[in-house]
Amino acid sequence: MRYRLIIFDWDGTLMDSADRIVGCMQRAALDIGWPALSREAVLDIIGLGLPEAIARLCPGIDAERAEHLRRCYAQHFVAAEKEGPALPFFEGVEAGIARLRSLPDVRLAVATGKSRRGLDRIFAERGCGHWFADSRTADLTCSKPDPLMLVELLETLDVAVEDAVMIGDSVYDMGMAQALGMDRVAVTWGVHTAQQLGDFSPVQVVNDFHELMRWLEASVCPRTGVGMHE
Numbered sequence: 001m002r003y004r005l006i007i008f009d010w011d012g013t014l015m016d017s018a019d020r021i022v023g024c025m026q027r028a029a030l031d032i033g034w035p036a037l038s039r040e041a042v043l044d045i046i047g048l049g050l051p052e053a054i055a056r057l058c059p060g061i062d063a064e065r066a067e068h069l070r071r072c073y074a075q076h077f078v079a080a081e082k083e084g085p086a087l088p089f090f091e092g093v094e095a096g097i098a099r100l101r102s103l104p105d106v107r108l109a110v111a112t113g114k115s116r117r118g119l120d121r122i123f124a125e126r127g128c129g130h131w132f133a134d135s136r137t138a139d140l141t142c143s144k145p146d147p148l149m150l151v152e153l154l155e156t157l158d159v160a161v162e163d164a165v166m167i168g169d170s171v172y173d174m175g176m177a178q179a180l181g182m183d184r185v186a187v188t189w190g191v192h193t194a195q196q197l198g199d200f201s202p203v204q205v206v207n208d209f210h211e212l213m214r215w216l217e218a219s220v221c222p223r224t225g226v227g228m229h230e
Contacts, residue, residue, distance in 0.1 A: 003183075003220055005159040007150065009168035010119065011046055012113040012190030014097075017087045020080055021046055024038055025057070028072035032065060045172060046191045047113045047170035049138030050074075073190035077118070086125065086150075097131050099213065105156060106220055110135035111149045111166065112177075116144060128170060133157055145175030165203075166218070167212065174200030187212060 011017045014202045022042040029037045037057060038132070045053040050073065054066050081087075083181055100108060109132050112119055116137040123129030123229055136149035154161060166177035169190020177184035178200050186197035206212040 003165045003216075005107050005109060005153070005157055005164040006100060006163060006216065006220075007109045007111050007153060007166045009047065009166075009170065009173045009190075010110055010114055010122075012169040013167060013173075013187055014093050015087050015122070016090050018043060018046060018191060020077070020084070020087060024073055024076035024080060025053075027076050028069050029058075031072040032068050034061070034065075034069065035205055043191045044206060047144055047168070047172040049143030050115065052138075054111070054136045078121075081121070081125070087122075089126075090209050092213065096209055096213045097128075100216065100220075101131060103220060107133040107159075109133055109153050109157065111144075111153065111168075111173075113138045113144055113172070114135070115139045141150050144172035145179065147176040147180040147182075148208060150176055150180050169197075171196050180199075185212065185215070195199065 008014055011021065022039050025042045026037050026125055045056050048056065050070055050140075051066070054061065054069055056194060058069065067183065093113055097108065100106060110119065112135070116139055119135060119137050120129070132166070134151055134153055138144065141152055142148040150164075150166065154164060158219070161180055161182050165183040165185060166173060167185045167187060168174065169187045170192050172186050178206060184200065184202045186194065186202040188194045188197070188205060188207050198205065204215050206215060
């Protein structure tokens, strides 16, 4: 298989943002007087669109209170971006993406539960938007695990499903790719365990970004067996 399109999740796959997401959501819940949210509960919803995440975290919450929680979370997250250290990419991401971008006839994209505004803000702050041919966010399409954002990327970039691969750390990433019949690679450094991800029959499970790059090198350049960096 020679993939023409490599689609990445963002939080927990490329960027090490889980602790900030958890902290901001826990503070937002306290702001609205909701019972304390556990770290495990918040980790489990990373990857969903924010409305879907709130509905799962806070069963029975009414629309007005859910909107209040959404606003409080967004305010905490933006404040943390301004006042705290920049969120890091996982080790190997920046060099690996650069190698992938050097390949002819291979494009990169993002499919994320973040909002468009949030993703664009990160793109601008880190100067990395040009890494990707296109991106989709949960607020402008459907939240994972609905596969619509993958469908839209394939259509926009004119790539067949069998020529694309989805890379992510959550069951929502794996579920949307599986629903579309797209190959999927599970990464274990994010929010869900290898056992959880394995339930979705990924074509590969990897434990760090360097291992992912070795697998992608073999998958993108199978005819010669020559890695991108050789």
